[in-house]
Amino acid sequence: MLTRRSGDFAAAEDAVQEALLAAFGQWPADGVPDNPRGWLIQVAHRRLVEQIRAEQARRRREDVVARREPVDRLAAPAADEEMLADRDDPLVLLFLCCHPALSPASAIALTLRAVGGLTTAEIARAFMVPEATMAQRISRAKQRIKTSGIPFRQPDAEDRVRRLGAVLHVLYLIFNEGHTRSAGPHLRQVELSTEAIRLARALHTLLPGDSEVTGLLALMLLTEARSPARTGPGGELISLADQDRRLWDAAAISEGIALVTHALPRGPVGQYQVQAAIAALHDEAPTADETDWPQILALYGVLERITDSPVVALNRAVAAAMVHGPAAGLEALATLADDPRLAGHHRLFAARAHLLEMAGDRPAAAEAYRAAAGRTTSLPERHYLVLRAARLAAG
Amino acid sequence: MLLMQFSAATADFPEIGTWQPEEIRAHIEFMRDTNDKLTATGELVEGQGLAGPDQVRIVRAGADGGPVVTEGPFPETKEFLAGYWIVDCETPQRAVEIAAGVSAAPGPGGRPLNMPIEVRPVMSAPPVEV
Numbered sequence: 001m002l003t004r005r006s007g008d009f010a011a012a013e014d015a016v017q018e019a020l021l022a023a024f025g026q027w028p029a030d031g032v033p034d035n036p037r038g039w040l041i042q043v044a045h046r047r048l049v050e051q052i053r054a055e056q057a058r059r060r061r062e063d064v065v066a067r068r069e070p071v072d073r074l075a076a077p078a079a080d081e082e083m084l085a086d087r088d089d090p091l092v093l094l095f096l097c098c099h100p101a102l103s104p105a106s107a108i109a110l111t112l113r114a115v116g117g118l119t120t121a122e123i124a125r126a127f128m129v130p131e132a133t134m135a136q137r138i139s140r141a142k143q144r145i146k147t148s149g150i151p152f153r154q155p156d157a158e159d160r161v162r163r164l165g166a167v168l169h170v171l172y173l174i175f176n177e178g179h180t181r182s183a184g185p186h187l188r189q190v191e192l193s194t195e196a197i198r199l200a201r202a203l204h205t206l207l208p209g210d211s212e213v214t215g216l217l218a219l220m221l222l223t224e225a226r227s228p229a230r231t232g233p234g235g236e237l238i239s240l241a242d243q244d245r246r247l248w249d250a251a252a253i254s255e256g257i258a259l260v261t262h263a264l265p266r267g268p269v270g271q272y273q274v275q276a277a278i279a280a281l282h283d284e285a286p287t288a289d290e291t292d293w294p295q296i297l298a299l300y301g302v303l304e305r306i307t308d309s310p311v312v313a314l315n316r317a318v319a320a321a322m323v324h325g326p327a328a329g330l331e332a333l334a335t336l337a338d339d340p341r342l343a344g345h346h347r348l349f350a351a352r353a354h355l356l357e358m359a360g361d362r363p364a365a366a367e368a369y370r371a372a373a374g375r376t377t378s379l380p381e382r383h384y385l386v387l388r389a390a391r392l393a394a395g
Numbered sequence: 396m397l398l399m400q401f402s403a404a405t406a407d408f409p410e411i412g413t414w415q416p417e418e419i420r421a422h423i424e425f426m427r428d429t430n431d432k433l434t435a436t437g438e439l440v441e442g443q444g445l446a447g448p449d450q451v452r453i454v455r456a457g458a459d460g461g462p463v464v465t466e467g468p469f470p471e472t473k474e475f476l477a478g479y480w481i482v483d484c485e486t487p488q489r490a491v492e493i494a495a496g497v498s499a500a501p502g503p504g505g506r507p508l509n510m511p512i513e514v515r516p517v518m519s520a521p522p523v524e525v
Binding site: 384 | 433434435436437438439440441483485516517518519520522523
């Protein structure tokens with residue numbers, strides 16, 4: 001529609017993205033307008049005019065004759081019609097950006113650009129790669145969508161669960177990325193976690209009845225709530241048990257708890273709701289000692305059945321130690337050591353170190369902490385692990 | 396991170412200063428192409444060629460904290476870092492594949508050098524809450 005008005009597909013695409021961005025910003029707060037499609041087209045048209053004006057000004061300055069994108073790839077009017085009609089729907093755009101045919105890195109970049117509305121330069125900065133590299137990553141993702149012939153429409157009913165799962169996974173990766181980057185050694189990079197929460201919130205507004213979307217939003221809020229306490233003054237990682245709970249964000253915790261409490265009984269129960277429920281139990285405990293470990297242990301059991309993840313099994317072993325004592329936990333870990341997915345994994349060593357420390361075997365614990373430190377690829381985590389080992393050795 | 400790192404034992408090819416001009420040009424062009432390709436695949440984070448051993452200076456802080464500089468060359472230094480790339484790729488296998496490509500940079504007679512390339516992860520994984 002906008003393409004027909006302006007004859008420039010790329011500019012129209014950018015304008016639609018801008019409009020969707022505005023929608024994501026305004027709809028959750030102000031409510032969805034009576035005619036969302038018309039609203040989007042109007043906003044997109046306005047943005048397109050702004051863009052064209054800015055572009056003309058730039059061209060005059062630089063005295064460059066910019067060449068228009070050829071419109072012939074939109075030659076088939078019927079397909080064009082359908083495609084742009086569906087593009088008015090932010091949900092379809094999300095499904096497209098998070099398509100399983102894309103690599104996680106491509107899906108993340110495309111989602112932040114097309115749905116999140118970040119500029120390529122902003123995304124490049126957040127991931128600490130040159131802008132040219134990120135621009136290529138985004139354009140390759142778009143290219144991949146074109147060549148694989150993925151249609152611009154809602155997935156079929158049977159495919160929907162899987163595709164929504166891919167969307168949630170990408171949003172969760174963006175959220176976790178926020179705890180990774182920012183100049184390497186430092187832990188928190190607020191922008192990406194905030195961006196992920198914003199996207200999850202928008203998705204929740206679009207699909208209020210989906211319990212897993214609600215679960216993911218709750219999980220993000222309940223995790224992010226603890227972030228002010230996660231690092232010490234020297235930037236070092238502070239374990240959950242040692243965090244100053246007064247620094248936790250009470251508003252985010254109560255919102256997260258309300259969301260997960262609402263979602264769980266409605267079901268179907270999925271991994272994000274269960275993870276959120278576990279996070280809620282941690283966040284609700286006034287002190288580490290008052291943590292409801294029996295319930296956390298039960299929830300890890302549920303999560304293990306849903307995900308079949310060795311890392312979940314590992315967490316369950318730690319929870320078992322908290323309930324039944326370190327010997328029970330170490331026994332559970334010993335059976336996990338044979339899982340090839342965990343072989344040589346630093347978290348296996350870290351969990352073992354933790355339980356050996358609980359059991360009072362300081363030399364073996366220190367050795368396991370050092371083994372874990374040598375295998376992790378997270379710098380703050382390595383600092384934490386070598387520090388634990390050093391403390392035990394200094395005894 | 397891909398480190399182009401040699402020692403007398405691992406660099407089994409003549410030093411670049413002794414090559415023919417067209418061989419050097421082909422080598423430089425190959426490196427430039429490599430960077431262009433890695434940019435095009437969206438994987439290049441950083442890449443630098445480093446000055447030769449003759450330009451190395453070793454710096455230590457002195458008693459007053461000021462720099463104490465020792466000028467090269469350092470015949471006792473066994474390993475020498477000629478250059479590096481930081482790539483952001485999907486899998487460790489992909490990093491190995493890129494390293495193999497770089498390793499085959501052309502040398503004398505246009506033959507692949509098959510240089511040793513050290514591949515190491517950058518510490519950038521997300522920490523897990525413990």
